[in-house]
Amino acid sequence: MALDEAALKKFGFIPRETKDAINIDPLQTAGKLTEEARRALLEWGDGYSVCDFCGGVLDLIKKPPIEEFVHGALPEFLNIDAVRITHGAREAKFAVMHSIAQEGDYVVMDEVAHYSSVVAAQRARLNIKKVPHSGSPEYMTDVEGYATAIEEVIKETGKAPALALVTYPDGNYGNITDVQRISKICHDYDVPLLLNGAYAVGRMPVDAKKLGADFVAGSGHKSMAASGPIGLLGVRKEYADIVFRKSPTNKNKEIELLGCTSRGATIMTMIASFPHVVERVNNWDQEVQNARWFSGKLEEMGIIQKGQKPHNHDLMFFEAPVFYEISQKAKKGRYFLYRELKERNIHGIKSGLTKYFKLSTFQVGRENLQYVLDSFQSIIEKYENEK
């Protein structure tokens, strides 16, 4: 069957319409490439480009300096014993669950866990016990609930869960929970703790030892200015031999990683951005100040921030009755907000959302944030005048 020519014309180079917009999408703000990463993308874009000088183990490649990055820089950055590159946070979580638990075991996780934590557990054929949160308006995880959940699993099955997972922060409200306390609780029951740091690693300081995390999952395309799919997995030495066990037949290939993971441009963009990422993590306090300032200004417009207050992360969830009211009468209905923002070159609030939405202020900067605030205000005024 010959491919249809008209269809083929749709392929080839496709420009990205939102590339130069002011971006406030939580998925995207911290995945924007640095100039160095943009250059690396072109330089290393060919298929298996990093394998020019590979001796059989991807993370031991010396030229380019992948070994130094994976075995030196990243463990130091996270303060954890061993690190590997994965294709994303979800692959890191799956690797941990699949290697340290047996089919039918339980994993305890917070109610606010990302769906990828849930499907990782399902793929590993595990059961899930959830730890509740406090509900509206803060949705804070009940830290002591980890003990309750572990106790429940012991009561139901006669043994402790294989793993606990905490989302740091969660992807809906950007809440930063007390991980030190959670790890203490888990360790009292000899349950290892996996920190899902998809929204943390590369944005804010993450010290695995200080937090008491046995495993850390990070996301390069979400939070490390890398071109995805890429992530990382940090493991404490007690578990490294289990998670990174080698194939009995292909002796230098790690089973959980299917031998090799990131084999080209993705890791080279992560490496290219790394010096900048290290620097920006040190600037985290300023990012938190920006988020709080922005949230305060939106509240003055009647747009209410849900989740932890004062907030401790750039990802924030808002309830905006004022936009919802407008959407009930506006010609374009609930799509009015997306379109108004698009006209003002602002991207990142999902189209069709008006009453509730989330956004991120990460590295947007005060000037652009002020522009976003002014835009919100002018949209409100425009529709008020139309009444």
Ligand SMILES: Cc1ncc(COP(=O)(O)O)c(C=O)c1O
């Ligand atoms: C809290 C959280 N964890 C994990 C993920 C998945 O990350 P990745 O795409 O690196 O697997 C997401 C994606 O939105 C997320 O919000």
